[in-house]
Amino acid sequence: MNQQESQKVGNGILQTALHNFDEAARRLNLDEGLKGKILEPKERIELSLSPTLSNGQVTNIKAFVVRHNDVLGPAKGGIRMTPDVTLDDVTGLAMEMTWKTSVIGVPFGGGKSGIRIDPSTLSPEVKETIVRSFTRGARRHIGPEIYVPAPDMGTNELDMARIRDCISYSEAISITDGCYVTGKPVIFGGVAGRREATGKGVIHTVLAMCKKLDMPLEGLRVAVQGFGNVGSVAACDIAGYGAKIVAASDITGAVAAPDGLDVVALAKHVEETGSILGLAGTKEIDPGQVLEAECDVLIPAATQSQITRENADRITARIVAEGANAPTTPEADEILNQRGVLVIPDILCNAGGVFVSYLEYTQETQREQMTIEAVERRLAERMTQRFHDVYDLGQREGLSLRDAAMNLGVSRVVEGVLTRGLLP
Numbered sequence: 001m002n003q004q005e006s007q008k009v010g011n012g013i014l015q016t017a018l019h020n021f022d023e024a025a026r027r028l029n030l031d032e033g034l035k036g037k038i039l040e041p042k043e044r045i046e047l048s049l050s051p052t053l054s055n056g057q058v059t060n061i062k063a064f065v066v067r068h069n070d071v072l073g074p075a076k077g078g079i080r081m082t083p084d085v086t087l088d089d090v091t092g093l094a095m096e097m098t099w100k101t102s103v104i105g106v107p108f109g110g111g112k113s114g115i116r117i118d119p120s121t122l123s124p125e126v127k128e129t130i131v132r133s134f135t136r137g138a139r140r141h142i143g144p145e146i147y148v149p150a151p152d153m154g155t156n157e158l159d160m161a162r163i164r165d166c167i168s169y170s171e172a173i174s175i176t177d178g179c180y181v182t183g184k185p186v187i188f189g190g191v192a193g194r195r196e197a198t199g200k201g202v203i204h205t206v207l208a209m210c211k212k213l214d215m216p217l218e219g220l221r222v223a224v225q226g227f228g229n230v231g232s233v234a235a236c237d238i239a240g241y242g243a244k245i246v247a248a249s250d251i252t253g254a255v256a257a258p259d260g261l262d263v264v265a266l267a268k269h270v271e272e273t274g275s276i277l278g279l280a281g282t283k284e285i286d287p288g289q290v291l292e293a294e295c296d297v298l299i300p301a302a303t304q305s306q307i308t309r310e311n312a313d314r315i316t317a318r319i320v321a322e323g324a325n326a327p328t329t330p331e332a333d334e335i336l337n338q339r340g341v342l343v344i345p346d347i348l349c350n351a352g353g354v355f356v357s358y359l360e361y362t363q364e365t366q367r368e369q370m371t372i373e374a375v376e377r378r379l380a381e382r383m384t385q386r387f388h389d390v391y392d393l394g395q396r397e398g399l400s401l402r403d404a405a406m407n408l409g410v411s412r413v414v415e416g417v418l419t420r421g422l423l424p
């Protein structure tokens with residue numbers, strides 16, 4: 001697949017991923033053959049699921065699995081369940097995972113899955129049926145040494161438990177026999193702190209950036225787009241350092257509060273009602289105002305292609321911390337760079353989730369149990385160390401943080417390819 005082909009498809013995430021890779025390949029002087037070897041996905045699967053639901057109705061659902069690259073280890077990446085996910089989205093997200101696992105330094109490659117349905121319309125029973133149907137359909141492509149899924153938008157730890165149970169049940173193996181998924185409940189070999197790891201990891205990179213800029217955390221104004229797993233954890237975490245969350249949104253709308261939102265109460269409210277709207281003491285605002293809110297730090301933590309050439313000029317934040325995958329289009333990235341806005345790129349910023357997934361994988365492989373303290377300490381150390389590696393490379397070579405992270409991520413994969421040797 002080349003950039004021209006993907007442009008014909010007109011997909012945001014894949015275009016962004018291809019653009020970022022092309023630029024890195026140019027900077028690293030990769031020849032065409034090596035470039036193709038690294039860029040082409042190993043597997044791009046489209047599945048047609050037709051589960052029969054409890055009311056007797058047969059539903060037809062498209063699902064996708066992409067194993068982009070396994071040079072450094074088994075493919076790793078979450079399962080996205082949204083009404084509009086496409087095979088190209090999943091391909092772009094799988095590519096991002098290849099660079100992300102490489103940047104954060106874990107022995108995995110990049111993969112991703114998608115199930116095209118709106119989870120908010122499903123009862124728990126119907127969602128379970130669909131997740132099990134996906135597991136059976138995708139079974140040949142999942143395994144501790146093949147591709148290890150985890151939660152992403154629209155999926156959670158309970159879904160991971162259902163996948164793991166489905167494999168145990170169908171194959172008569174114990175629930176502890178191999179790490180088939182990460183982000184599982186702790187009771188099934190999940191690691192404490194995995195659910196919070198991505199959001200907390202985002203904040204470790206923000207703290208390191210603020211330190212570089214001498215920006216005090218007390219009173220730091222933060223806006224968060226997407227108040228789901230990543231966004232709500234990041235908001236609560238940074239509020240704990242004295243920052244003020246000036247605006248937040250989810251798919252149902254957006255809210256603000258003059259003295260900052262009580263994000264802990266807001267997270268509870270979202271859990272109870274399913275919407276960010278309606279908490280006493282908050283004011284409803286236009287969702288578009290969140291990205292453009294007067295703030296020091298903007299955390300896009302929803303979905304792709306949210307910061308575009310249309311709104312990049314109106315972003316007031318000094319730091320954009322990409323909790324979401326590919327929230328910034330290449331044109332917007334250029335505008336932000338020119339304006340001196342510091343973008344902490346997704347492949348570094350939100351890599352805390354896959355780092356703690358790696359801890360879960362090793363814990364399960366070694367039949368160990370890690371404490372929450374150990375997980376949080378290792379997450380903090382790794383995120384901070386990798387932030388500095390990327391920052392220092394950027395300073396040395398005059399690159400933005402995104403370009404430095406891409407150079408680091410791609411060159412480790414190149415090193416892997418060359419060290420393994422070029423014969424199949």
Ligand code: NAD
Pocket residue numbers: 078151152153154155198225226227228229230231249250251252287301302303304323324325350351353354
């Ligand atoms: P989630 O489903 O828990 O939350 C997504 C949130 O975004 C929800 O609050 C939803 O209402 C909101 N949302 C969706 N579209 C929106 C829009 N257009 N405007 C405003 N809000 C919108 O998902 P998550 O796991 O928190 O993932 C969020 C992002 O972080 C995704 O881009 C995902 O790929 C990325 N990410 C997640 C993880 C992880 O460990 N969960 C790891 C790395 C990256």
